[in-house]
């Protein structure tokens with residue numbers, strides 16, 4: 278499979294490395310606008326041998342290399358990735374994007390979703406939004422667990438995670454490194470959004486199990502640090518914001534049917550916070566799943582975006598979500 282990666286940041290670089298190191302895929306092009314990468318050999322940038330493919334800041338890469346699939350890791354938002362998806366599809370390439378809003382765009386962007394679906398069908402390709410979350414922990418995994426229940430009354434899930442491996446884009450949208458005052462201002466102005474994905478995860482779960490969600494309430498609070506914290510892209514002094522405590526409740530009429538909690542911060546262990554993923558399904562049987570520590574966000578996003586490549590290449594054309602496709606599985610595991 279011929280692969281182009283669009284976006285060579287924290288996530289795109291990892292996906293590119295997986296492709297370079299796999300036996301079944303070839304990285305035929307990399308697009309990024311960062312001057313630090315442009316013109317450099319991808320293998321050398323990844324700390325590997327020279328690979329023969331250079332990073333370019335030109336969409337022509339897609340037309341010139343004729344890939345089976347383009348993996349887009351540039352932004353969180355439909356407005357940014359839609360033109361990129363459109364260009365890839367019009368060049369007959371399948372698309373995977375880790376843009377959070379693309380994990381289940383059907384409810385929030387119905388017109389854009391209908392357009393992408395019809396475009397994908399016209400060109401005979403598949404478009405998928407995926408990632409660790411949205412894309413797996415608070416939706417696909419929950420949906421899979423409901424598969425052993427006859428009836429489900431309520432779902433409560435928590436993802437308490439470490440944001441440290443993520444790049445600049447994620448830090449900015451979570452408000453990491455700002456002051457509490459700037460955090461509140463950022464929420465009002467829409468520059469700080471917390472977790473992008475609750476509407477998508479709730480949409481995917483409710484469509485999968487047939488719930489008519491009538492109202493969704495969200496709450497975002499700053500996690501203020503008492504200690505100094507640092508990652509390669511952000512520094513947080515005591516008194517500044519280390520993350521965002523974001524939650525969502527979904528109602529069917531008066532009944533709260535889904536509660537999702539997602540406090541995200543850099544280096545939570547520095548203040549004794551243990552990370553983990555916890556899912557409770559209440560129904561004819563009760564299920565309690567506990568994963569400690571949490572599924573690591575950066576590595577898992579890189580893995581699931583890579584693992585979905587063959588599934589997406591072989592899927593029926595159209596705009597899909599994770600619940601529409603076969604169960605994800607590791608494709609690069611080698612038993613020696």
Ligand code: NAD
Nearest residue numbers: 284286287288309310311351352353408409410444446578
């Ligand atoms: P990052 O900031 O490290 O990297 C983004 C890269 O894209 C940068 O190198 C930037 O130069 C490049 N880029 C942006 N716009 C471009 C354009 N128009 N043309 C060419 N290059 C462009 O971010 P990241 O940590 O790699 O994450 C990428 C995106 O994926 C973020 O929006 C993040 O929120 C999202 N994400 C989603 C999930 C999920 O679970 N769904 C998980 C991780 C990251």
